[in-house]
Amino acid sequence: MTSTLGRMRHLREGSFNGKSVLYWMVRDKRANDNWALIEAQKIAIDNNVPLEVCFNINNNYSESNLRQYDFLFKGLQEVEKTLDDLDINFHLLLGPTYIKLPEFIEKNKVGHLITDFSPLKVYKNRLKKVFENTQIPISQVDAHNIIPAWITSDKKEFAAYTIRPKIKKLLPEYLTEIPKIKKHPIKNKNSSKDILWGKILKSLDLDESVKPIDWIKPGEINAKTHLSKLKSHLIDYNLQRNDPNLKKLSNMSPYFHFGQIAPQRVAFEIKNSTLPFEDKEAFLEEMIVRRELADNFCLYEKNYDFFDGFHFWAQKTLNEHRNDERDFIYSPGKFESAETHDELWNAAQNEMIIRGKMHGFMRMYWAKKILEWSPSPEIAQQTAIELNDKYQIDGRDPNGYTGIAWSIGGVHDRAWFERPVYGKVRYMNFNGCKRKFNVKSYIEKNQNKS
Numbered sequence: 102m103t104s105t106l107g108r109m110r111h112l113r114e115g116s117f118n119g120k121s122v123l124y125w126m127v128r129d130k131r132a133n134d135n136w137a138l139i140e141a142q143k144i145a146i147d148n149n150v151p152l153e154v155c156f157n158i159n160n161n162y163s164e165s166n167l168r169q170y171d172f173l174f175k176g177l178q179e180v181e182k183t184l185d186d187l188d189i190n191f192h193l194l195l196g197p198t199y200i201k202l203p204e205f206i207e208k209n210k211v212g213h214l215i216t217d218f219s220p221l222k223v224y225k226n227r228l229k230k231v232f233e234n235t236q237i238p239i240s241q242v243d244a245h246n247i248i249p250a251w252i253t254s255d256k257k258e259f260a261a262y263t264i265r266p267k268i269k270k271l272l273p274e275y276l277t278e279i280p281k282i283k284k285h286p287i288k289n290k291n292s293s294k295d296i297l298w299g300k301i302l303k304s305l306d307l308d309e310s311v312k313p314i315d316w317i318k319p320g321e322i323n324a325k326t327h328l329s330k331l332k333s334h335l336i337d338y339n340l341q342r343n344d345p346n347l348k349k350l351s352n353m354s355p356y357f358h359f360g361q362i363a364p365q366r367v368a369f370e371i372k373n374s375t376l377p378f379e380d381k382e383a384f385l386e387e388m389i390v391r392r393e394l395a396d397n398f399c400l401y402e403k404n405y406d407f408f409d410g411f412h413f414w415a416q417k418t419l420n421e422h423r424n425d426e427r428d429f430i431y432s433p434g435k436f437e438s439a440e441t442h443d444e445l446w447n448a449a450q451n452e453m454i455i456r457g458k459m460h461g462f463m464r465m466y467w468a469k470k471i472l473e474w475s476p477s478p479e480i481a482q483q484t485a486i487e488l489n490d491k492y493q494i495d496g497r498d499p500n501g502y503t504g505i506a507w508s509i510g511g512v513h514d515r516a517w518f519e520r521p522v523y524g525k526v527r528y529m530n531f532n533g534c535k536r537k538f539n540v541k542s543y544i545e546k547n548q549n550k551s
């Protein structure tokens with residue numbers, strides 16, 4: 102089997118003493134191209150025991166909504182089926198993680214727990230509690246980044262130009278074909294139960310006003326089909342990706358966010374495709390360097406979602422302009438209902454609410470204007486995070502917290518010319534957008550017709 106090159110780190114070492122291995126699936130919700138599952142299977146085979154996989158619904162993820170859970174559940178249903186065909190049982194554990202995981206481990210005499218990796222605090226805290234409430238060996242595998250986040254760098258990187266050479270140096274070793282998961286030789290026939298997905302979904306206290314989306318289909322199979330089309334869709338990505346009318350982006354972010362496809366698979370296929378060099382380079386820069394930089398920021402900056410996580414120069418300049426008079430001030434509610442004076446901003450907000458995915462270029466404008474029209478940078482950041490996490494199908498992601506910190510707090514950016522409210526944080530305006538693309542057409546396409 103191909104070496105996993107330090108993708109797995111041991112959080113608690115110890116000898117195997119049990120009757121099964123458990124992969125606690127958190128971020129990488131797929132059966133194929135999943136290094137955490139590959140490692141878990143290797144340990145199970147070495148110890149001649151069944152392999153179990155679980156996903157936990159904690160029930161206290163505030164403000165969860167139907168849009169996100171519909172995408173999540175459909176993807177997980179497919180995982181359950183694929184794993185079943187491989188003689189691996191899948192379990193949905195409902196309730197507090199720190200109780201449900203230890204209970205499962207005890208009941209199934211789990212001898213080694215493997216989990217995947219997310220730099221977000223909510224997952225770090227859950228893992229910490231599971232660690233404290235168990236004694237068995239625990240290992241973590243970065244199945245999301247092409248190069249494990251802890252290997253790329255051991256510190257918070259300053260900007261893309263500081264992480265890029267580190268990634269480029271390691272990439273030839275990591276960006277390879279991924280081994281296939283095998284039919285598991287030992288199955289625990291007693292441990293699996295039918296999961297009543299529809300009933301469970303209905304029982305969760307979800308915000309149903311945020312509706313599921315149907316322009317992109319969830320799950321691993323759909324993600325793979327989507328990838329196969331990208332090999333022609335991305336022609337002219339380099340020149341056209343900043344025009345929100347042209348739909349040139351890959352739309353890979355929902356699949357990445359829900360872990361339904363491995364970024365390594367996408368990068369590997371695109372790198373080996375016949376796409377023009379410039380398009381390939383531009384796309385791989387975004388999906389490797391920028392995406393892995395966002396994970397680096399959230400891993401090493403505990404305040405990734407607060408003002409204190411901004412660069413020092415940005416905090417200083419924003420503090421100096423804290424009391425500047427704003428031309429407009431909107432409450433979070435006015436932003437949410439797209440009731441600003443700016444039709445372009447309202448259109449972007451509508452695109453996010455209705456379609457569930459705002460164009461990447463508009464996300465920058467959208468967040469910067471929230472800074473300009475909020476009473477303080479702190480309120481602006483929290484407003485942007487709340488709206489982003491609620492409506493974007495790819496929300497609650499390191500890319501989101503980092504993108505907002507970039508737009509409002511200059512993270513990974515440099516100081517620009519000083520101006521009111523923004524200080525030296527990079528500014529964007531309506532006329533700049535007008536020069537770049539057909540603003541009128543974008544506004545017309547994103548009217549709220551309800």
Ligand SMILES: Cc1cc2nc3c(=O)[nH]c(=O)nc-3n(C[C@H](O)[C@H](O)[C@H](O)COP(=O)(O)OP(=O)(O)OC[C@H]3O[C@@H](n4cnc5c(N)ncnc54)[C@H](O)[C@@H]3O)c2cc1C
Nearest residue numbers: 350351352353354387388391392461464468496500501504
């Ligand atoms: C204010 C703001 C909020 C954002 N919120 C999110 C979010 O909640 N979730 C999210 O996944 N991305 C977020 N981004 C980053 C980026 O806008 C999206 O990843 C991108 O628009 C997703 O669409 P795509 O996959 O079609 O993009 P493509 O242009 O096709 O990019 C391919 C992939 O590259 C990565 N990528 C592209 N741009 C960036 C970037 N600026 N930073 C990090 N990775 C990038 C993503 O993984 C993306 O899926 C945000 C950016 C900003 C400025």
